[in-house]
Amino acid sequence: MSYNLTYKPFGEQAILIEWPSRIDLKISNNIIAFKNAIESFQQEKIADSIIGYSSLTLKYNDNLEDVCQEIAVLKSIYATPFFKRNTLSFNWQVPVCYEKEFGLDLQEMSDKSTLPIDKIIRLHVASTYTVYFIGFLPGFLYLGGLDEKLVTERKSTPRLKVSKGAVGIGGSQTGIYPTTSAGGWNIIGKTPISFFDIEKETPCFASPGDTIQFVSVSLSEYKMIEKQVLANTYVLKKNRQQ
Numbered sequence: 001m002s003y004n005l006t007y008k009p010f011g012e013q014a015i016l017i018e019w020p021s022r023i024d025l026k027i028s029n030n031i032i033a034f035k036n037a038i039e040s041f042q043q044e045k046i047a048d049s050i051i052g053y054s055s056l057t058l059k060y061n062d063n064l065e066d067v068c069q070e071i072a073v074l075k076s077i078y079a080t081p082f083f084k085r086n087t088l089s090f091n092w093q094v095p096v097c098y099e100k101e102f103g104l105d106l107q108e109m110s111d112k113s114t115l116p117i118d119k120i121i122r123l124h125v126a127s128t129y130t131v132y133f134i135g136f137l138p139g140f141l142y143l144g145g146l147d148e149k150l151v152t153e154r155k156s157t158p159r160l161k162v163s164k165g166a167v168g169i170g171g172s173q174t175g176i177y178p179t180t181s182a183g184g185w186n187i188i189g190k191t192p193i194s195f196f197d198i199e200k201e202t203p204c205f206a207s208p209g210d211t212i213q214f215v216s217v218s219l220s221e222y223k224m225i226e227k228q229v230l231a232n233t234y235v236l237k238k239n240r241q242q
Contacts (some may be wrong), residue, residue: 001026002028002030002078003018003019003020003027003030003205004020005017005018005078006018007071007074007075009064009067010057011144012063012064012230013047013059013060013061013062013064014044014057014058014059014060015057015058015060015064015070015071015074016055016056016057016069017034017055017056017057017058017074018031018054018055018167019054019055019146020032020054021086022053022054023053023054023132023144023170024054025130025144027053027054028053028132028144028208028209029209031051031054031055031208032051032208032209034077034078035049035051035056037077037078037080038058038074038077041077042190044061044071044076045060045061046058046059046060046061046156047059047060047061047063050133051132051133051134051208052133052135053132053133060073063093069093075099077201080125081202088240089204089207089211089240090207090210090211090238090239090240090241091210091211091213091238091240091241092205092206092210092211092212092236092237092238092240093213093215093230093236093237093238093239094176094190094191094212094213094215094236095099095166095191095193095214095216095217095221095222095225096123096125096189096190096191096214096215096216096217097189097190097191097192097216097217097218097219097221097222098124098188098189098216098217099218099219099222101219102166102170102187102189102190102222103187103188103189105155105168105187105188106120106121106188108186109150109152109169109181109186109188111151112152113150113152120150120188120189121189121216122166123149123150123216124147124150124169124174124188124189124214124218125213125214126147127145127146127147128145128211128212128213128239129143129144129145129146129174129208129209129211129212129213129214130144130145130209130210130211130212131143131208131209131210131211131212132144132145132208133208134204134207135210136208137177137178137179137181137196138177138178138179138196138198138203138204139178139179139195139196139203139204140175140176140177140195140214141173141175141195141204141205141206142173142175143173143174143212144173146169146172146173150168150169150174151169151171152170152171152174152186153171154170154171154184154185155184155185155186156187157184158182158183158184159182159183159184159187160182161180161181162169162177162180162181162182162183162185162187163177163180163181163190163227164177164178164179164180164194165177165190165192165193165194166183166187166189166190167187167188167189167191167214168183168185168187168188169186169188170184170185170186171187174191176191176195178194178195178196178204179196187233190222192222192223192226192229193225193229193234193236194229205236210241
């Protein structure tokens with residue numbers, strides 16, 4: 001599927017490409033496939049590629065002397081059958097503990113939605129979440145696929161400190177705080193997994209197009225995994241997606 005894209009200069013060394021402005025899995029897949037095709041054709045030119053819900057920003061190594069010519073090249077790449085190329089992606093199984101000491105807002109969510117806490121947890125782990133892009137904080141995954149029954153407005157007064165690994169719901173999205181920070185999402189659990197490690201060759205294990213499956217673990221399992229993560233012996237489960 002092709003879309004009517006817009007191309008705009010974005011400073012002296014970047015081009016912003018925009019798709020229809022909505023959260024859509026087909027658009028996300030199209031963006032990722034186009035990004036991979038551009039990097040394949042122009043690897044020596046591109047310094048960085050930044051994906052959004054409906055956009056792709058290309059940062060070039062050098063100033064663009066003729067941006068119109070460069071846009072013409074991008075349009076010609078988009079006209080090729082790039083989407084048929086296989087893109088390697090994974091489903092990651094992320095352990096989450098939903099005990100009360102971590103699920104700070106579970107009771108409030110239950111009161112507002114009339115869903116029992118155990119039902120909220122079951123719905124949260126039942127969905128498979130697509131990684132649309134990474135932003136806000138290094139390693140913060142923007143995930144789509146939240147069950148409509150769990151949609152909850154962000155807190156009117158954000159917390160000044162949300163712990164690293166906290167799993168939250170904000171509006172129609174769910175996500176994990178990769179570092180301790182302020183935040184206004186409703187916290188329902190915590191994972192011992194690190195989502196960003198600057199010491200690793202790939203600081204964030206997940207990429208746009210991957211999927212996340214949350215797995216409920218007990219408090220004792222959480223503490224065991226936490227020790228393994230600290231000892232660098234824990235292996236996060238993953239399956240290759242077709």
